[in-house]
Amino acid sequence: MALLGCGALLMLCAGLGVFAARAAPSASAAxxxxxxxxWSERPFVHYRLLLRDKRCLQDIEVLHERVVDVEPNRCEPPPRTISDLFTLIRRNGEISTPCIALGCACEDVITVRAEYDARLGHPTRIEVRVTARPNWRHPDYWSYLVRR
Structure with missing residues (x-):
């Protein structure tokens, strides 16, 4: 019984650590x-954007933040504007799927890292990862721990 109590305390501490880490302000947000x-201060409204994702390439023409042409357009994700890419980057830390395993004991979390052009501000590189993590806020997580 003492072992179960220590395990629960350890999980509670780990959960509080996750909460504290998510509450901390992010340098990447700044x-x-x-x-x-x-980007909002740029002197133009018409641009071309070359997006490369694994084996997919899109050459996108944008006017007033609306896609007007894409060549080639054989990629799975739809063509995006720079504003769309900023929206994607803002998803950093979001839960994409709240229940992925053992009921809702695990959840998928999106992690986004980005690099920006020093002069114009547009993203020059974006890395998106989806990672499963324990969903300690849901009763299914705690039920799974007790049953183990």
Missing amino acids: ELEQAQLR
Whole structure:
């Protein structure tokens, strides 16, 4: 019984650590804000965007933040504008799927890392990862621990 109590306490501490880590302000959020500000001050509304994702390539023409042409358009994700990419980057830390295993004992979390052009602010590189993690806020997580 003492072992179960120690395990529960350890999980509670780990859960509080996750909560504290999510509550901390992010340097990447400040970088995103600064990049968006630089992008909003650009002197043009018409641009071309070359997106490469694994084996997929899109050459996108954008006018007033609306896609007007894409060549080639054989990629799974739809063509995006720079504003769309900023929206994607803002999803950092979001839960994409709240229940992925053992009821709702696990959830998928999106992690986004981005690099920005120093002058214009547009993203030059975006890395998106989806990672499963324990869903300690849901009763299914605690039920699974007790049954183990």
